[in-house]
Amino acid sequence: MILCHLALSTFLFNLVASSQSSTVNLGYARYQGQALPDGITQWLGIRYAAAPVGPLRFSAPQDPETVEGVQDASQHGPLCIPTGEYPAPAGTSEDCLFLDLYVPSAARNATKLPVFVWIQGGGFNQNSSPNYNGTGLIKASEMAILVVTFNYRVGPYGFLSGAEVSKGGSVNNGLKDQIKVLKWVKTHISKFGGDPNHVVIGGDSAGAASITLLLSAYGGEDQGLFHAAAAESQSFGPVWTIDQSQFAYNNLVIRTGCASDPDTLACLRSLDTASIQRVNINTPLPSAQTPPLYMYGPVVDGDLVPDYTYRLFQQGKFIKVPVIFGDDTDEGTIFVPKNTSTVGEADTFIQSQFPNIRFDHLAKLNHWYLSENQTRQFPDSKPYWRPTSNAYGEIRYICPGIYLSSVFASAGVNSWNYHYAVEDPAAEASGEGVSHTVEENAIWGPQYVSGTPPASYFTSNAPIVPVMQGYWTSFIKFFDPNPHRYLGSPEWKTWGDGKDYRRIFIQTNNTAMETVPMAQRERCDYWTSIGTDLSQ
Structure with a gap:
């Protein structure tokens, strides 16, 4: 009987210790992760920005609100809503700005392990490679890296542009979500045992396109958010100006019935998600004959994206860090x-x-x-x-x-x-x-x-x-x-x-x-x- 009590006490002690070691205080919230038997602790569904809904729809990402109590971090957050699918697929939501972390359980504040931040693809119109599990990479590294994955806004929710959006909201918000994650990493990753001064960004397709855009962001201004980059199938799709993107805004306003409203942007923001998603479709680009594969994407805004990607690199306006680029046959x-x-x-x-x-x-x-x-x-x-x-x-x-x-x-x-x-x-x-x-x-x-x-x-x-x-x-x-x-x-x-x-x-x-x-x-x-x- 005494042995049973001792065993139970030991189990409860270990359970409490594990819970405490996997609970991280981010200031705005405390998140409890899961310590797994394979030596990996994961935190899933950590909010890195406020829900981009209502008045924050079509706006730059904002800091998350403060919440009380310990938040469970055992489930992935919902994915961002894609273009061309109605109704919005199960498991997607406008409230989608969440990240996941995979960390060696032995990591502590003083370990300062290298950090890999993964940017998924999807042509800037969907989150196409979500919820990848960092366990394989961590084990291959001999338990010596941290892995961060995340969702970012796509389609009109992340890349609607035009004069009204530029004036009353923000353009290139999907890219700004990515930068928000990198700033989150710089602020918080040391709490998980990561080194904010050793961050490698990686991505595929639109995620690799994002890497080229981040390398040339603000004309190559280095904000110290990453220190190397690995781009898989870097994608150079066409990048329009804000004026050239006006057609997409106008079409969305017309299709949603907001054309007669004196403030069309406010009208779009007042709609429920289903009303937007019902008409969130691909249409031909001006002077083209059929819809493109991907209609929405980053625009030249004179700031975050100051010019065409080719031109920025031709002019040497990019961050000089070690890089991998490459492709499939x-x-x-x-x-x-x-x-x-x-x-x-x-x-x-x-x-x-x-x-x-x-x-x-x-x-x-x-x-x-x-x-x-x-x-x-x-x-x-x-x-x-x-x-x-x-x-x-x-x-x-x-x-x-x-x-x-x-x-x-x-x-x-x-x-x-x-x-x-x-x-x-x-x-x-x-x-x-x-x-x-x-x-x-x-x-x-x-x-x-x-x-x-x-x-x-x-x-x-x-x-x-x-x-x-x-x-x-x-x-x-x-x-x-x-x-x-x-x-x-x-x-x-x-x-x-x-x-x-x-x-x-x-x-x-x-x-x-x-x-x-x-x-x-x-x-x-x-x-x-x-x-x-x-x-x-």
Whole structure:
């Protein structure tokens, strides 16, 4: 009996101690996390900004309100509402500004571990890679890093623009949400054992586009919020001015019935979420024929985003920190309609994404990518799907990555580039190939992502996971992908002095350095030269 009481007392003591050690006081709230048996403590659903609803809709993120008592941090917060889905999907809400932390349980205030802040993708119109679990990366780091993930506003909730929004609210709010998270990290991460002076930002697709926008934010003003960056499939979509974005505001006002209101912005703010979501749809960009893949996105506001991305980097207006850029072999396949049957349909798709593209630009594109000898037939697809995918993949993703690697190298900053070519049998058979952001499964570990990984990442391609995790955790820890790389992995050499074009070719059991082929360099030089013409 005495032994039973002792055992119960020990259990209760440990339970209380665990609860106390996983409760963190942020000043505005206290959050209790979960200490898991695998040595990781997680805090899920921490509010980092006030609910952006009512009068705060279309406004910059504000500090969270103070709440009393200990808040449970065992559930992810709701995701932000996407464009083009009505009713709003389950698990989404306008009140979505929450973050998650994954921390080695042994971390204490004095440990000052490196911090990895992940920015998810989704074309700035959805949170497409939410709730990734940092456990795999932390274990690969030998329990020596912290991981932060978060949601940010997308679609009109995060990127509505126009004169009325600029005057009565704020533009680029999705980007400002990201900056709010980085400021939160700087203020609070030491309470979790993290080092606010050793923060690496990472992201995929629109998350990687966000990295390029944060690197060039305010013309490259370094606020000390991050110290290295790893961008996967950096995306250079068109960036409009506030005036050019007015059409989207006007269309939303008309569709919601707010056109006759003397204060159209106040009218939009007074609507319930369902009334906005019912008409939150993609429409063609001015001078385009069909709706783009992604309608809303960052705008040139003369402040946070002072100019086109290409131009800012051309002018040297960016933060000089160590960087990784890179892409997948078949970046465009998941975007281009599989029924693309003719050159005309291919050009129409490209023009719908880049409405400023000219006939002479399309002539180059058609010559390089769309000749008949480049057509390929795959199941359930038409012959111009893959050639159009190759064009779109280079214009939007691959060529910007090559360009950025050269810019950083020319500025004397350590710059690494990768070509991810890990082939999955099912994806190769379907024609999707090594598709956009598939490397996330290797970086995080296939069991820790929120989507469905290719089956081969648990079997034939399982060996690539520790290789990628070794490079990434090394970069997070040392701002260099090599010191902590996986045993037997080749040295990942820098891009070079701007002329070498060295990148790492990543393939299961076949990873090695390679040089960008001259034909791809020629194409990318051209797309880079007209990048500002395309509003990139």
